[in-house]
Amino acid sequence: MNELTRRGFLKYSGALGAALATGGLSTIARADDVLKIGVVYVSPIAEIGWTKQHSLGVEAIKSEFGDKAKLTVIDNIFMPQDAERVFRELASAGNQLIFGTSFSHGTPMQKVAPRFPKIAFEHCSGIVHLANLGTFEAKYYEGTFVAGAAGGYMSKSGKIGFIGGFPIPDIVGPANALLLGAQSVNPNATCNAIFLNSWFDPGKEKEAAKTLLSQGCDVICSMTDTATGVQVAGEGGAWSIGYASDMSKFSSGKQLTSFVLDWTSDYVGAAKAVAAGTWKPEVRWDGLAAGVVKMAPYNDGIPADVKAKLKQLEADIGSGKVHPYAGELKDQDGNVKVAAGSVLSDDGIRGMNWFVKGMIGKLS
Amino acid sequence: MELFTAIFTGTIVAATPLIFAALGELVVEKSGVLNLGIEGMMLMGAALAFWAVTAGYSMPVAILAGALAGAAASLLFGVLALTFLTNQYAAGLALAIFGSGVSAFIGRGFGSDPIEALHGVNIAILSGLPVLGPLLFRFDPLVYLALAMFVAISWFLYRTKAGLILRTVGESPQTSHAIGYPVIRIRYMAVLFGGLMAGLAGAYLSVAYTPLWVENMTAGKGWIALALVVFATWRPLRVLLGAWLFGGMTILQLQGQALGLQVPSELLSALPYLATIVVLVLISRNRQMLALHFPASLAKPFRPAG
Structure with missing residues (x-):
C-alpha cells in the first residue's frame, strides 16, 4: 500500500493533464499492465467492524493480483466535502477503479464520476447508479433473520433488544427481520428497539444495552460499529448478536452468532472485471447465497439440533425457499402490509420505514 | 425497584466522567484561564490508561497514567497560553484537535482486545445491604473519587486561603500580581489540575465505563463538560447537579x-x-448572581508588568 503525497498528486495530475491533451485516458491507464485501485474508508481500520471488513476485501485483491495491482488506501474520510476532494485526487492520480465504502461517499462520487468517464467507481451501500458508478450492498436482513431465530430459540423471556444508529431503512429493516426471525420460532417474541441517533457513541451504546437488560431483554443485537453492546450483554449474562465482524471475544462467551459482512467477492470481482476490460456498473445486492452475509460460528451453548435447524434456515434463505419478509406481515397497529403468500418487494425492503407487529418503539 | x-445507578455512572472533566475545568476557569481542549485531554487520558492496562500494569497505575497524560497535554496548552500568551481560544481548540489526533496515533497499535473493567467495590457490610447495597455501595472506586473531588474542590475554592487566591487571580490578575502572588505559576497549577481531571475522566471511559479503546471514544463528552461549567455558572454544586441531570435524562x-x-x-x-x-438557565436567571461567580478575567492573557 503506498501513501499518497501531495507531490504525488501533482505529478499524477500533471501527467494526466498532458495525457488528456494528447488524447485518450485509457491508453495511458493501460500502459503499464498494473491495475491501479483507490479505496476510501469511512473510519480508521479497527480490529473489528465495518471498515475492517472492507479492508479484508482489499487484502483479497492484493493476494489475488500480487504486484499486478497497486492499491492506494485512504482512511477516516467521513465528511462529504473531504470525500469529494479525495475521490477527485484518486481519479486524477490515474486509478482505474475507485471504491467508496460509506453511504456518505455517495454524493461526492456522483459528482466526481461523470468527470472521469473512463474510471470505474464502485460504491458500497450506494443508491444512485451512473454510467461508470456501480453499487454493492449486503442483505443484512437475511443475517438478522437467522440471528433472530437463534435468539428466539435461546431467549427465555421472549424479549429481544435491538440497538441501532439512526432509524433509517437500512437499520429498521434488519431490526424487523431480527424480530421476524425470533417470531418464526416463538410467535410471542417482541423486540425493544433503541436508536442512539449517533453512528458512534460507545457510552450511550453501553447505557442503551443496560437499559434493554433492565427491561428484561435477554438477547441483545447491536447494529453499531463497536463491540460495546456485545460486551455489556455478556457482562450482564445475556446472549448477544454481533454485527459486521465476529465479536465473540468481547462477549464473555455469550455471542449466539454474528452476521458477518464479507465483501471479498465484490472487491475481487470488480477488480477482475476492470482488468479484463469487461467492467459494467452493476447493482449488486447479495446475502447468504453469495456469501456476502455469513453467520459467525454458533455459540456452543446452542443445542446441536437447534444449530442444525439454524444451518438449514441459512440454506433455505440462500435458496429462496424462505424469505424473511414473507407475508403475512402486519405493522405495529395491526394493518396488513404484506399479504399472505407474497413477499415484500425489493423497493419495499430498501425503503422499510415501518415497524412490524411486536416491535416496541416509535418511528417518527 | x-x-x-x-x-x-446508570445516571450516577454516566455522570462520572462529566463530573471529573467539568470540575477540573471549573478550577481552570476560576483562575481566569479558558481551556477548550478538554476533549483532547480526555482522549489522551483514555488512550494512555488503556495502554497501561494492556501492558500489564495494575488498575491504579493505569488510571494514574491516564491522569498524568491529561496533565501532560494541558502543560502544552499552558506553555502556549500562559508563557507565550497566545489566544486561549485558539490554543484550547488546537489542543482538542491535537489530542484526538495523537491519541488516535498512539491507539493504532492497541488492537481491540477486551480488557477487564475496573470492578465495583465490595464493602463488607454495606454492599450486601438489601436495597441500599446495589443502589449506593457497588460502584467502582472512581465514582466515589468523583464525589470526593467535588467535596474537596468546593472546600478548596470557598473555604481555604489558597482557593481564595486562585479566585482572585481569576478576577484580577493585575491586583494579585501587585500584592505579590505568582499569577502565572498559580494559573499553571490550575491548568495542570484541569488536565489531570480531564485525564481521569478519559481513563474512566476507557478502563471502567466502556472498557475498550476506539478512536474518539469520548464522543463529545469533553464539549458537554465545557458547556456544563458555563451553564452551572461556575459553581461546583451546580456542575454536579447538571452532570447528574444530563446523565439521568440520557438514561431516561x-x-x-x-x-x-x-x-x-x-x-x-x-x-x-x-x-x-x-x-440551568432557569436557575441562573439572577444576573447579579451570575456576575458574582463569573471569573472576570476569563480567557484574558496576563503579562506581569515590569
Missing part, C-alpha cells in the same frame, strides 16, 4: 425508547441537552 436501581430517554414511548427517538435523544440547558 429493579428498574429504579438501573436508572439511578433510552428507557423511554425501549418502553415504546410514543415519541420519535430523535426528539428523545435531544432531551438530555434540552433539559440540562433549560434547568
Whole structure:
C-alpha cells in the first residue's frame, strides 16, 4: 500500500493533464499492465467492524493480483466535502477503479464520476447508479433473520433488544427481520428497539444495552460499529448478536452468532472485471447465497439440533425457499402490509420505514 | 425497584466522567484561564490508561497514567497560553484537535482486545445491604473519587486561603500580581489540575465505563463538560447537579425508547441537552448572581508588568 503525497498528486495530475491533451485516458491507464485501485474508508481500520471488513476485501485483491495491482488506501474520510476532494485526487492520480465504502461517499462520487468517464467507481451501500458508478450492498436482513431465530430459540423471556444508529431503512429493516426471525420460532417474541441517533457513541451504546437488560431483554443485537453492546450483554449474562465482524471475544462467551459482512467477492470481482476490460456498473445486492452475509460460528451453548435447524434456515434463505419478509406481515397497529403468500418487494425492503407487529418503539 | 436501581445507578455512572472533566475545568476557569481542549485531554487520558492496562500494569497505575497524560497535554496548552500568551481560544481548540489526533496515533497499535473493567467495590457490610447495597455501595472506586473531588474542590475554592487566591487571580490578575502572588505559576497549577481531571475522566471511559479503546471514544463528552461549567455558572454544586441531570435524562430517554414511548427517538435523544440547558438557565436567571461567580478575567492573557 503506498501513501499518497501531495507531490504525488501533482505529478499524477500533471501527467494526466498532458495525457488528456494528447488524447485518450485509457491508453495511458493501460500502459503499464498494473491495475491501479483507490479505496476510501469511512473510519480508521479497527480490529473489528465495518471498515475492517472492507479492508479484508482489499487484502483479497492484493493476494489475488500480487504486484499486478497497486492499491492506494485512504482512511477516516467521513465528511462529504473531504470525500469529494479525495475521490477527485484518486481519479486524477490515474486509478482505474475507485471504491467508496460509506453511504456518505455517495454524493461526492456522483459528482466526481461523470468527470472521469473512463474510471470505474464502485460504491458500497450506494443508491444512485451512473454510467461508470456501480453499487454493492449486503442483505443484512437475511443475517438478522437467522440471528433472530437463534435468539428466539435461546431467549427465555421472549424479549429481544435491538440497538441501532439512526432509524433509517437500512437499520429498521434488519431490526424487523431480527424480530421476524425470533417470531418464526416463538410467535410471542417482541423486540425493544433503541436508536442512539449517533453512528458512534460507545457510552450511550453501553447505557442503551443496560437499559434493554433492565427491561428484561435477554438477547441483545447491536447494529453499531463497536463491540460495546456485545460486551455489556455478556457482562450482564445475556446472549448477544454481533454485527459486521465476529465479536465473540468481547462477549464473555455469550455471542449466539454474528452476521458477518464479507465483501471479498465484490472487491475481487470488480477488480477482475476492470482488468479484463469487461467492467459494467452493476447493482449488486447479495446475502447468504453469495456469501456476502455469513453467520459467525454458533455459540456452543446452542443445542446441536437447534444449530442444525439454524444451518438449514441459512440454506433455505440462500435458496429462496424462505424469505424473511414473507407475508403475512402486519405493522405495529395491526394493518396488513404484506399479504399472505407474497413477499415484500425489493423497493419495499430498501425503503422499510415501518415497524412490524411486536416491535416496541416509535418511528417518527 | 429493579428498574429504579438501573436508572439511578446508570445516571450516577454516566455522570462520572462529566463530573471529573467539568470540575477540573471549573478550577481552570476560576483562575481566569479558558481551556477548550478538554476533549483532547480526555482522549489522551483514555488512550494512555488503556495502554497501561494492556501492558500489564495494575488498575491504579493505569488510571494514574491516564491522569498524568491529561496533565501532560494541558502543560502544552499552558506553555502556549500562559508563557507565550497566545489566544486561549485558539490554543484550547488546537489542543482538542491535537489530542484526538495523537491519541488516535498512539491507539493504532492497541488492537481491540477486551480488557477487564475496573470492578465495583465490595464493602463488607454495606454492599450486601438489601436495597441500599446495589443502589449506593457497588460502584467502582472512581465514582466515589468523583464525589470526593467535588467535596474537596468546593472546600478548596470557598473555604481555604489558597482557593481564595486562585479566585482572585481569576478576577484580577493585575491586583494579585501587585500584592505579590505568582499569577502565572498559580494559573499553571490550575491548568495542570484541569488536565489531570480531564485525564481521569478519559481513563474512566476507557478502563471502567466502556472498557475498550476506539478512536474518539469520548464522543463529545469533553464539549458537554465545557458547556456544563458555563451553564452551572461556575459553581461546583451546580456542575454536579447538571452532570447528574444530563446523565439521568440520557438514561431516561433510552428507557423511554425501549418502553415504546410514543415519541420519535430523535426528539428523545435531544432531551438530555434540552433539559440540562433549560434547568440551568432557569436557575441562573439572577444576573447579579451570575456576575458574582463569573471569573472576570476569563480567557484574558496576563503579562506581569515590569
